[in-house]
Amino acid sequence: MASTSLTFSTSLRTLSSSIPRTFYCGTPTQFIGTNLLARFGGVCVSFKRLECVRTKASMAGTAADKKRKVQVFDSEEDLAVSLAKYTADLSAKLGKERGSFTVVLSGGSLIKSLRKLVEPPYIDSIEWEKWHVFWVDERVVPKDHEDSNYKLAYDGFLSKVRITPGNVYSINDALSAEGAAEDYETCIRHLVKSNIIDISPATGLPKFDLMLLGMGPDGHVASLFPGHPLLKENEKWVTFIKDSPKPPPERITFTFPVINSSAYIALVVCGAGKAGPVQAALGNAQNSVTLPVQMVSAEDEFTWFLDKDAASKL
Numbered sequence: 001m002a003s004t005s006l007t008f009s010t011s012l013r014t015l016s017s018s019i020p021r022t023f024y025c026g027t028p029t030q031f032i033g034t035n036l037l038a039r040f041g042g043v044c045v046s047f048k049r050l051e052c053v054r055t056k057a058s059m060a061g062t063a064a065d066k067k068r069k070v071q072v073f074d075s076e077e078d079l080a081v082s083l084a085k086y087t088a089d090l091s092a093k094l095g096k097e098r099g100s101f102t103v104v105l106s107g108g109s110l111i112k113s114l115r116k117l118v119e120p121p122y123i124d125s126i127e128w129e130k131w132h133v134f135w136v137d138e139r140v141v142p143k144d145h146e147d148s149n150y151k152l153a154y155d156g157f158l159s160k161v162r163i164t165p166g167n168v169y170s171i172n173d174a175l176s177a178e179g180a181a182e183d184y185e186t187c188i189r190h191l192v193k194s195n196i197i198d199i200s201p202a203t204g205l206p207k208f209d210l211m212l213l214g215m216g217p218d219g220h221v222a223s224l225f226p227g228h229p230l231l232k233e234n235e236k237w238v239t240f241i242k243d244s245p246k247p248p249p250e251r252i253t254f255t256f257p258v259i260n261s262s263a264y265i266a267l268v269v270c271g272a273g274k275a276g277p278v279q280a281a282l283g284n285a286q287n288s289v290t291l292p293v294q295m296v297s298a299e300d301e302f303t304w305f306l307d308k309d310a311a312s313k314l
């Protein structure tokens with residue numbers, strides 16, 4: 001096991017500039033015309049411009065595996081460039097198909113990784129008027145508070161693009177955590193009824209077009225933390241937490257059934273401090289507890305955007 005991982009790490013370090021490297025995850029896969037190949041724990045990794053053909057064995061992979069992609073970048077700068085293109089392409093495709101584009105943001109370092117969207121060509125080419133913006137989680141603090149995810153996104157992203165202010169759905173910061181979660185769910189139900197937010201035929205739950213998630217060093221996503229009872233919440237669309245291990249303690253958060261009904265999810269993870277949970281989710285290390293990040297799936301496509309430090313244990 002250790003030696004296969006080593007093959008991968010060595011290959012990763014010695015590769016030249018042909019990034020991003022797309023990994024087709026979760027199932028054995030056969031590569032044709034490859035000059036570099038690493039295989040570990042049932043996950044095959046391709047480098048350079050490889051043609052990937054799924055073997056019979058790969059057909060046995062779960063549906064979630066088939067929708068999962070992993071891209072590793074030499075730097076966060078390269079990642080940000082690719083993330084902007086990915087987001088702009090989906091905005092064009094889904095904006096055309098649906099007439100609106102529903103985007104869900106998280107807090108943390110993700111917002112900085114969206115910086116290329118506020119530069120040419122995307123600042124001019126994206127149909128911002130079709131965007132509707134939501135938060136996968138929000139801290140229960142006033143909107144002008146340093147801890148507010150709304151403030152973070154507004155200062156670093158939303159204030160710099162032509163998104164219609166009425167299409168930015170922040171929480172009601174005058175309410176308690178319980179009240180704000182209920183209010184946010186009511187808002188989403190209303191937008192589902194008015195067809196702004198799509199509905200998943202599979203689950204009957206809101207199907208956001210693109211969810212842009214970050215992950216904490218403990219493997220949490222949104223405000224869904226390892227071992228917390230909220231991981232099992234399957235009735236509410238939006239719920240609240242008052243004992244978040246990451247400060248501030250009071251937050252609201254989408255629940256897993258809603259997160260996993262998204263059409264597309266981009267999970268952005270950078271830094272060596274997060275390599276452990278990345279390995280738990282994508283490598284072959286056996287972990288006794290399932291981390292929240294391992295519970296994420298998407299209806300159409302779930303893409304991991306990793307920098308090489310976050311991928312260093314693969």
Ligand SMILES: O=C(O)[C@H](O)[C@@H](O)[C@H](O)[C@H](O)COP(=O)(O)O
Binds near residue numbers: 220
């Ligand atoms: O409000 C929050 O705290 C976030 O939404 C949270 O889920 C965040 O995305 C991760 O903790 C990663 O944050 P970093 O990228 O800053 O580590």
